[in-house]
Amino acid sequence: MSKIVLPTEPECANISFLAVMHALSDPLRLSIVLSVLCEGEKTCGSFVIQAPKSTLSHHFRVLRESGVLSTRRQGKELINTVRKNDLDFLFPGLLDAVINGARPVVTSLYPHP
Amino acid sequence: MSKIVLPTEPECANISFLAVMHALSDPLRLSIVLSVLCEGEKTCGSFVIQAPKSTLSHHFRVLRESGVLSTRRQGKELINTVRKNDLDFLFPGLLDAVINGARPVVTSLYPHP
DNA sequence: AGAACAGTTCGAATATCATGGAACTGATTG
DNA sequence: CAATCAGTTCCATGATATTCGAACTGTTCT
Structure with a gap:
């Protein structure tokens, strides 16, 4: 009987646009997001x-x-x-636009993944 | 013969995705952008x-x-x-997504513009 | 139970950013 | 030329973020 402690995530209604924008305006975080998106799922250690x-x-x-x-x-x-x-529900088009806009940034950071 | 001094703007090729994202992740700046977009053009003082x-x-x-x-x-x-x-040329869809995502933020800051 | 492992939390140093008063620049108007 | 006006630049201050080592938590494996 173990209590599984998971980090806090906001429910959909409480996701803040500004917080999302801020989260996505860091190069390392951007590369994490792209990577997770590419592979579908990813553990922290597999970077x-x-x-x-x-x-x-x-x-x-x-x-x-x-x-x-x-x-x-x-x-x-x-x-x-x-x-x-x-x-996509909250901010339609945002994620796709970020994926496209971010690719050059990330590939310039990590040329051959 | 007056030398007109204008603030520096990057040329299109030098616009950085991360810089744009960062610029757009501040509430005050977001409201500025929305306002300028709405009215087409705007002076600094007219806010x-x-x-x-x-x-x-x-x-x-x-x-x-x-x-x-x-x-x-x-x-x-x-x-x-x-x-x-x-x-739009550099980051297709980004601005539109931001406009949509930002409206609630801005109108909650300045309810009746 | 104990060792190994994934990942978090803590704490402290450093860097970056936002805010705003005061002095300045460049353009217009009297 | 002097006054005014729009907006910038300078500077200091406080707030927020980033980085990372060290200690900790929860899980699996032996």
Whole structure:
């Protein structure tokens, strides 16, 4: 009987546009989002990105608390997904525009993924 | 023969996606952008927004330097426009998505404009 | 139970940003 | 030329973000 502690995520109605915009205006977070989107799901540890755990964890938190990512536990890993449905419902077109606009940014940061 | 000094704006090719995202993730700047978009053109002084000149000027600078606004002089006023063509070309759909997503934010800040 | 592992939380240093008063610039008007 | 006006620049202050090592939590495996 273990109490599973998961990080806080806002429900759809409480997702703030400004928080989402802020979350998506950081290069590292942007690359996380693109990566998760590409692969569908992703654990925190499975990133090529060169950064200490605590830094990555911080950015995952920002993404979660803003409503961009959703996290669930599977074994000892946490699995992340982009809340595409919620975001598309609340801010139609935003995520797609970001995906397109962000690709050059991210590929210039991490040329050959 | 007067030398007209205008604030710096990046040319289209040098507009950074992250800079644009950051510029658009502040409530005051967002309301400026929406307002300028609504009215087509707008001077800095013609804002209902309650804020000192220097603060407004700072936000206009951020918007200009990120490539969101373009400014030209007309008499003693500076006239601002949103660089919709450039932004739509570089980041298709972004501006429209922001306009839609931002409206609730802005109208909650300034209920009856 | 104990070791190993994924990821979080804490805490502190550093950097970046927003705010706003005061002085300044460049243009218009008297 | 002097006064005024729009807006910027300068500067200081407080707030918010980013970074990352170290300690901690919850989970699995032996």
